[in-house]
Amino acid sequence: MELNSEKITNVLNGMLGHIEQEQIDLYKGLIEKRGNIKIDDYNSFYLSLIYPYKQFLTGLIHVEVSKNKKISFFLINSNFIERQFAKLIEDFEGSACSADKSRTIMRRIFNFLMTGNKIEWDYNAEYTFHLPKKIFKTHESIIEFYNAVTELYYGNYKKYVAALQNVLIEGKTEKSNE
DSSP: OOOOHHHHHHHHHHHHHHSOHHHHHHHHHHHHHGGGOOTTOHHHHIIIIIHHHHHHHHHHHHHHTOSOHHHHHHHHTHHHHHHHHHHHHHHHHOSTTHHHHHHHHHHHHHHHHHHOOOOOOOTTSSOOTTSOSSSSOSHHHHHHHHHHHHHHHTTOOHHHHHHHHHHHHHHHHHHHTO
């Protein structure tokens, strides 16, 4: 799904036409504070810049993509999520095509969140360089890890540790089968 600059402008104009006065005041306050933001105060920096930006992105996604909060989380945090997959793929399968594999997983997770279609790999296809070979080979393992990464983002590490343990077992099993 591509968003061109004209479409973004239309969205912004539409959003500005419908947003609450409080949000307009927040925007004006943000612009006024830009010069006074303390870089050494992480909380002030977050509340002055990052939080309003995330609110804007959430609104954009809500209007243009989906009202589903899981999709919004996925899109806003996709870099964090993809790094989790990419690093494990690199560790177990090497760096060759690891970016292709993690991007393929991310596209399929997004498709799953949007449509409910299960993630399935066709290892008999002509080209399979972009498919994971040792870990994240099933829908269940991918979604279990994705859900765990989501929990980790919010500070809930127990599901992440359990899912990571499952990935490690899966990777070791594949290694011993070689």
